[in-house]
Structure formats: C-alpha cells, structure tokens
Amino acid sequence: MSSRPSLKAVAVAAGVSPASVSNAYNRPEQLSAAARERILDLAAQMGYAGPHPSASSLRSRHSGSIGMLFAQDLTYAFDDPYCTVLMGGLAEIAMEAGANLLLLQVGPHVVSQAYSRDEELRLVQGARRAALDGAVADGVHPAHPVLRVLAERDVPVVSTAVGTGERCVLIDDRGSAVELGRHLRSLGHRRVVVVTDSMDEGDPSLAPADTHLFPYARLRVDGLREGLGGAEVTVVSAGSNTQASGRRVADLVLAMTARPTAVAATSDTLALGLLQRFREAGLEPGTGISVTGFDDVQQAGPAGLTTVRQPVREKGRTLGRMLLDPSFTETRVTLATELIIRTSTAPAP
Amino acid sequence: MSSRPSLKAVAVAAGVSPASVSNAYNRPEQLSAAARERILDLAAQMGYAGPHPSASSLRSRHSGSIGMLFAQDLTYAFDDPYCTVLMGGLAEIAMEAGANLLLLQVGPHVVSQAYSRDEELRLVQGARRAALDGAVADGVHPAHPVLRVLAERDVPVVSTAVGTGERCVLIDDRGSAVELGRHLRSLGHRRVVVVTDSMDEGDPSLAPADTHLFPYARLRVDGLREGLGGAEVTVVSAGSNTQASGRRVADLVLAMTARPTAVAATSDTLALGLLQRFREAGLEPGTGISVTGFDDVQQAGPAGLTTVRQPVREKGRTLGRMLLDPSFTETRVTLATELIIRTSTAPAP
DNA sequence: CAGCGCTTCTGAAACGATCTACTAAATCGT
DNA sequence: ACGATTTAGTAGATCGTTTCAGAAGCGCTG
Numbered sequence: 001m002s003s004r005p006s007l008k009a010v011a012v013a014a015g016v017s018p019a020s021v022s023n024a025y026n027r028p029e030q031l032s033a034a035a036r037e038r039i040l041d042l043a044a045q046m047g048y049a050g051p052h053p054s055a056s057s058l059r060s061r062h063s064g065s066i067g068m069l070f071a072q073d074l075t076y077a078f079d080d081p082y083c084t085v086l087m088g089g090l091a092e093i094a095m096e097a098g099a100n101l102l103l104l105q106v107g108p109h110v111v112s113q114a115y116s117r118d119e120e121l122r123l124v125q126g127a128r129r130a131a132l133d134g135a136v137a138d139g140v141h142p143a144h145p146v147l148r149v150l151a152e153r154d155v156p157v158v159s160t161a162v163g164t165g166e167r168c169v170l171i172d173d174r175g176s177a178v179e180l181g182r183h184l185r186s187l188g189h190r191r192v193v194v195v196t197d198s199m200d201e202g203d204p205s206l207a208p209a210d211t212h213l214f215p216y217a218r219l220r221v222d223g224l225r226e227g228l229g230g231a232e233v234t235v236v237s238a239g240s241n242t243q244a245s246g247r248r249v250a251d252l253v254l255a256m257t258a259r260p261t262a263v264a265a266t267s268d269t270l271a272l273g274l275l276q277r278f279r280e281a282g283l284e285p286g287t288g289i290s291v292t293g294f295d296d297v298q299q300a301g302p303a304g305l306t307t308v309r310q311p312v313r314e315k316g317r318t319l320g321r322m323l324l325d326p327s328f329t330e331t332r333v334t335l336a337t338e339l340i341i342r343t344s345t346a347p348a349p
Numbered sequence: 350m351s352s353r354p355s356l357k358a359v360a361v362a363a364g365v366s367p368a369s370v371s372n373a374y375n376r377p378e379q380l381s382a383a384a385r386e387r388i389l390d391l392a393a394q395m396g397y398a399g400p401h402p403s404a405s406s407l408r409s410r411h412s413g414s415i416g417m418l419f420a421q422d423l424t425y426a427f428d429d430p431y432c433t434v435l436m437g438g439l440a441e442i443a444m445e446a447g448a449n450l451l452l453l454q455v456g457p458h459v460v461s462q463a464y465s466r467d468e469e470l471r472l473v474q475g476a477r478r479a480a481l482d483g484a485v486a487d488g489v490h491p492a493h494p495v496l497r498v499l500a501e502r503d504v505p506v507v508s509t510a511v512g513t514g515e516r517c518v519l520i521d522d523r524g525s526a527v528e529l530g531r532h533l534r535s536l537g538h539r540r541v542v543v544v545t546d547s548m549d550e551g552d553p554s555l556a557p558a559d560t561h562l563f564p565y566a567r568l569r570v571d572g573l574r575e576g577l578g579g580a581e582v583t584v585v586s587a588g589s590n591t592q593a594s595g596r597r598v599a600d601l602v603l604a605m606t607a608r609p610t611a612v613a614a615t616s617d618t619l620a621l622g623l624l625q626r627f628r629e630a631g632l633e634p635g636t637g638i639s640v641t642g643f644d645d646v647q648q649a650g651p652a653g654l655t656t657v658r659q660p661v662r663e664k665g666r667t668l669g670r671m672l673l674d675p676s677f678t679e680t681r682v683t684l685a686t687e688l689i690i691r692t693s694t695a696p697a698p
Numbered sequence: 699c700a701g702c703g704c705t706t707c708t709g710a711a712a713c714g715a716t717c718t719a720c721t722a723a724a725t726c727g728t
Numbered sequence: 729a730c731g732a733t734t735t736a737g738t739a740g741a742t743c744g745t746t747t748c749a750g751a752a753g754c755g756c757t758g
Binding site: 037056091 | 396447451
Binding site: 006007008021022023026051052054056058059060 | 713714715716717
C-alpha cells in the first residue's frame, strides 16, 4: 500500500524539474505542448491527483475559496429566506470566478460581554483554520473578534455594515425605515411595537441593549421611531432572527394590556412569524392589527406583508464582485430600496 | 509596513521553541498554563493571528472543512428546495463537529461524452484546489472524474448513490416509484408521461439516453414503469432539475396530440413547474390531468402535490455523520420513504 | 543515591508545492 | 551572419507549520 505520489515524484519519473510539473498544471504557456502532454500522461498513470491544495496555497497565497461568516448558526444559510437569496447572489459570482464558497462558523459574540482568551479562541476557531481569499460578513457585529483575526491575516473582508475600513454594500436602512414608519403613522397608528432581532438569546425582553443590536437593526429601529413621530413606541427584542422568535413575540403582544395597533419587525422573517401567530389567534392582519416587515423576501408577497424591498440577490452579487472582480474598485455601494405596501397594513381601528 | 509575524517569530520573541507556540494553540495540555498565557499574550500583542491555515493543514493533513460537490450550478444549493434542506442537515452536523462547509464547484459531466485532458482538468478544478477532510456527492454521476481525483487524494467521499466503494445514504428509489406508479395505475391512468431531469441540456427530447440519467432518476423511471404495469409510458427528458424545466415540459405535454392523463416527474421541483404551467393553461391538476412528484419538498403540501416523501434533512445529517462522526461506522444506510397522496392525482377521466 | 515516572519543553525533519532569477537554445530582424 | 529577443526549462530558496523522539528538570521511592 504505497502512499500517494507527490509532484516531485512525478518530476523525477518524467525526468523534468518539479517546476515544470507545476507549470504543466498551472501555466501551460510556460511549457511546450509535448512536454506538458508527457507530464500529464505520466501523472495520470501514476495516480497523481494534481498539486496538493494546502501546499499550493501555502506557497502561492491563494486558496480559490471565499468565505461567508456565520455568527449565529451555519444552518441559517439554508433556512432564512433573506440569507438564502444573498447566498445565491454570492454563489453566482463565485461560480463565474471559479471560486469555491466556504461557509464559516464563528461563534456568536455579544459586544458587552467579556470573553476569556479561550472563549475568544473558540469563537474564531472556524475562521482560524480556514484558507480564504476573502470573506463576506453579513450580520456580523463590527466588533466581532473574527474581523480582527481576518485583518491580521490580510484577508479582505466585505460587509453589509459600515465597519472599520472594510468595503461594504449598504442600503439606506434608516431612511427606508423612516418611510415605513411614516406609512404606519399616516394610517393613524399611535401605539406601535417595534420588534427587532438581537444578540440577546432567551425570552423576548422589553429592552434590547443597544450593544446587542446588529447595526442594521439599530438603524431600522431608529428610523421607525423617527417615522412614527410622536407615537407611543415600545421596542421588543426577539432574540434570533427566526419565525419562531416572531411567534413568541406575537404571544407577548397578544398578552399586552394596552395592545398596539401595529407591530413593525426589523425583518420579514420575524414578521412572517408574527403574522402566522396572529392569524392562528383569529386576528387577521390588516384588519385586527397591522404588521410590517423588512427585506421583501419571497414569502412576503403571498403573505400580504407590507415591507421594504431591498435587492438582496444584487447585494450578494455585489459583495461577491467586490471580492473577486479586481476591476470592481468601489469601496462603498448603496443599493436602492422601495416601500411595498400590501394588505398587512391598514388604518388603525 | 512590516509583514505579518509567523509562529516562529512569536517563538523567538517569547524565547521558546516553535513547537511550544504551536502547542499553545493546539494542545494546551502539553504546556504549563503560565507559559501558554505568556505566549498567547505576546502573540496578541504582535498581531499574530494564529497558525496559518494552509501551513497547518499541509503538515497535519486536516483542514477542518468538509465539501459538498455541485456538478451543475453552485446556486443550486440555495435555489432548489430539496438541496436546501439536505444542506441544512449537513450544516447542522458540520456545526456540531466544528467543521466548516465548503461548496465545491465541479463541472457538469456527461458520461457518454469524451473529454480532452484540458476539459477534464477544468471539470475538476474546483475540487483540485480545495483542502478537504471529506466530501458529499449528491447528484454527482458515479463516473464523474472528480470522484477519481478525490479518491486519489484519499479524501473520504459519501454519496447518495451506490457508487464504487463509497459509503452512502440511500432511499429505495425504485421501490417507492413502483408504489407511486401503482397508485396512478389504480386510478385508471393508462397513458402517462414520465418526466425526468437529466444531463441533457437544451430542449426536452422524447428520449433521454440512459447514460445521461443520474442513478436516482433511472431508478425512479424504471420503478414508475414497473408500477404502471401495461400503461403506455412516454419518458421525457427535462434537462436540469428546475421549475423552469418543468414548465417547458408542460408546454410539450399540452401540445401532444394524444395527451396523457397523468404526468409523473422524478422530482417535486419539476412537478411544481408542471403544476404551475398546467394551472396557467386552465387545466386544474387532479381534475384535468394528474401530476406526481418525488421528495415531498415544503412547497409540495400547499400545492397539493402527490409525491413520495423522503427524509431529506435526515439524509443530510446522516451524510454529515458519516464524514464527521468516527463512531458512525455503517457503510450504507437506507432511509424510509412514504407515499403522500394529495389532490394532484385523481381517477383518469 | 540510583532509579523511576511525570511533566514540560525542544531540535530538526518533514509536509508538498511555487516563485524568482537565471541559463541555454531557438527565433528574429536586418 | 550576428546581436537581440523570445521560448523552454531549471535550481534553489522558501512558504509556516506540526510531529516525533527525546532531553531536562523534578519529586518520589526503596
């Protein structure tokens, strides 16, 4: 049971230098066609699978993969509709560029919390072990240590939040939230609950700490507040961004003594959970209570959810281009949003 | 602008051997707590990000990532409902094991076609460059050269098809298709079109070559044939497994002079496309024409699609365990399926 | 006090490629 | 036919770790 041949072994067998074997795979133009043929034939015959990826990327400093950071849950990439579409856009560009796409696990990081060194090491472990040519950070708090690790490694990072020097793809979270808030206000809603996902886990509390909010969430909450003018606004932290969280918050809202006439969520995912639960409770959104979301994911249309549309797939594509297309030099791109009014909002009773 | 420090630089600065710095990160128990503290402090201070991933995996022969092979399109991972759920299960296990998940691009490979060496190199390029501890192959034809490359690299591969020696997670494609065929037969359908995805691209033809079918598709087609007994069966190749392909085939069916009373697709994705198009054409599935799918993806329920349910998430999880859980030694697992009868099938007119 | 087992740490050899700079031979223009 | 350029190929250093065998130090025991 002999071990696998290395590039050197192939070189020896072919009577050429190791450099030539390397060139046969990576730089055909540096080699006569005949020599290349001979080398590749021999390699195939010896069962040589081509240059070893780690050795190759150690020396060349390129790995052919870009990473996407997940600070919550790896499964989020496939479960959350916003994320799925973003990933689709990213994958599209990765494919064009011939790059592989690495889904990186990094631990959840709460800004206000102090971490021991070992906890912090565990937090960034996924990123420490991965060979990357670049990474995308969406929903990763700018203070997350993984960003420092990647910077120390000189791995380019692009994000969806204004961070420390990284390039980014943004939308006008605040402005579009203002517009949405005004819409609710113009419908006469004077008592509103704003629901946001946050890094708090556990039961929805009535007071998410500012430091526990992702930047986009803070901007949306602030925008809604502004747009809602003098209305009585209660901000509720839903925990992680899932429909289940939305449902949990719906129960909380239903139990309120002074029930709001509208509930505005910082994401469609949360809003869809709210809608579901309200409907189950016999409260038809639009008539009994108004609900709004954010993102305009695919299910929002069928559900009749009023929301802010953002071009998610385009966002993914742009992030990908920033990493993979050298001719793409812009350092900050802002994409347009649009208020989509559907049946889940109506005049306050 | 000094370059980044290496492990060795940290070792020199700390007055210890490189081995100790390595151990500080990877084997705390080999080191006194004090020494470890000192080393990690210094590393942090010097802006050392930890062991270089490529160097580390070159030496240790582990990368901390497992790969999923995509022979069609990377975006498939996020677009196709079957695939999304499978990936979710895989991601779940990867997360538990602390592994990253690499989405690998490999070119589409048609068995009957001859490839030049360069075409073949391009076909496997994604897999050649990636450092992997294992890979999952779903919908990759057993003859695809990427499987040979991975074998030559000693990368363990698990698949969803009976292949050459790999471990696999299966369902009884044939048996469940027989059952589905019998269901149609018992409803009196005597003229049936079977629609399958295949590696043929382009217009749906009336004759998919056997070599262009993925194993699961061939088994399902055969099973349907058997279950349909003496019915007149026409097999149609839809090309890639998308709703758009399903719609295209629907048009073809609508144009047939001897229109079938039922259409059976080898996947829900195709079936959902068919349903849509039939409905658009004013043909209510179940009454005008019967339609069946395969997989029982999430949309199948709301669409009223009769189909075969398979535990897709569990499949993903099992594939993940096979790669990541050393105590999981089974080499072949078969999961149970269930015929789900909904409104898209009804007695033949 | 020799001998033993532990813990803690080190030296040097891999791991498998690619890069830079260079040479020898072939081709070119005039 | 002769220097100038291009082409084909090579030598040797280098990328940054981890691993393995073993050394040094230390407290014990008999």
